[in-house]
Amino acid sequence: MARRPRTLAVVALGGLAALTLSACGGLSESLEERNDGHTKTYAFDTGKAGKVDEVVPSWVPDDAATVQGIFRTTGMERLLTYRGSLDGLPADCTTVSAENPLIPQPEREGFTADDFRTDATLLAAWWPDGQEKASTVMCGKWWISSDGEDVYAFTPELTRVEIEKQPTPEGK
Incomplete structure (x- = not known):
C-alpha cells in the first residue's frame, strides 16, 4: 500500500513539471511581445x-x-x-x-x-x-x-x- 501514494506523488510532480515547462513557453512569447513594445x-x-x-x-x-x-x-x-x-x-x-x-x-x-x-x-x-x-x-x-x-x-x-x-x- 505504501507504493501507491508514492506513485501518485511521482505522477503529480511530473504533471506539475510539464505544466511549469508549458507555462515557460507562454512566458517566452509574452517577453517577445514586450520586446516589441x-x-x-x-x-x-x-x-x-x-x-x-x-x-x-x-x-x-x-x-x-x-x-x-x-x-x-x-x-x-x-x-x-x-x-x-x-x-x-x-x-x-x-x-x-x-x-x-x-x-x-x-x-x-x-x-x-x-x-x-x-x-x-x-x-x-x-x-x-x-x-x-x-x-x-x-x-x-x-x-x-x-x-x-x-x-x-x-x-x-x-x-x-x-x-x-x-x-x-x-x-x-
Missing part, C-alpha cells in the same frame, strides 16, 4: 471589412482602401492609414481651428488632456514622422490628416504608459 498591427482591404471584425473605428468610410493600423496593447495610442479622402467622414467630426484646437479628447472618466502625450510614439513604415501634428480634423479622440489620397489618423498615448523599444519598421 506591446504592439499589434492589422490590415484590411476596405474600411467595411475592418469594421466587420470590429477593429477599424466607425468613422472610417466603408469604401476606404488598404486600411492599416498599429496599436499598443498596454495603452491608448493608435496609428491608422487608408487610401481615400476626408470627404467620407461623419458630420460629427470637427475641423481643427482656434475654437477647436488639436488637443487630446479623453473618452474615459478621470482623464484630462494633460494626461496625454501629443507626439506619436508608435513606429510604422507608412507613418510619416510628425504626421499627427498635421491633423486638420478630429473625430472623437482621433486626430486625422490627409496627404493626397493617403489619410492618416492618430490617438494620443497616456503619459504614464511606458514607451518600450520597438523594432524599426522596414522602410523607415
Whole structure:
C-alpha cells in the first residue's frame, strides 16, 4: 500500500513539471511581445471589412482602401492609414481651428488632456514622422490628416504608459 501514494506523488510532480515547462513557453512569447513594445498591427482591404471584425473605428468610410493600423496593447495610442479622402467622414467630426484646437479628447472618466502625450510614439513604415501634428480634423479622440489620397489618423498615448523599444519598421 505504501507504493501507491508514492506513485501518485511521482505522477503529480511530473504533471506539475510539464505544466511549469508549458507555462515557460507562454512566458517566452509574452517577453517577445514586450520586446516589441506591446504592439499589434492589422490590415484590411476596405474600411467595411475592418469594421466587420470590429477593429477599424466607425468613422472610417466603408469604401476606404488598404486600411492599416498599429496599436499598443498596454495603452491608448493608435496609428491608422487608408487610401481615400476626408470627404467620407461623419458630420460629427470637427475641423481643427482656434475654437477647436488639436488637443487630446479623453473618452474615459478621470482623464484630462494633460494626461496625454501629443507626439506619436508608435513606429510604422507608412507613418510619416510628425504626421499627427498635421491633423486638420478630429473625430472623437482621433486626430486625422490627409496627404493626397493617403489619410492618416492618430490617438494620443497616456503619459504614464511606458514607451518600450520597438523594432524599426522596414522602410523607415
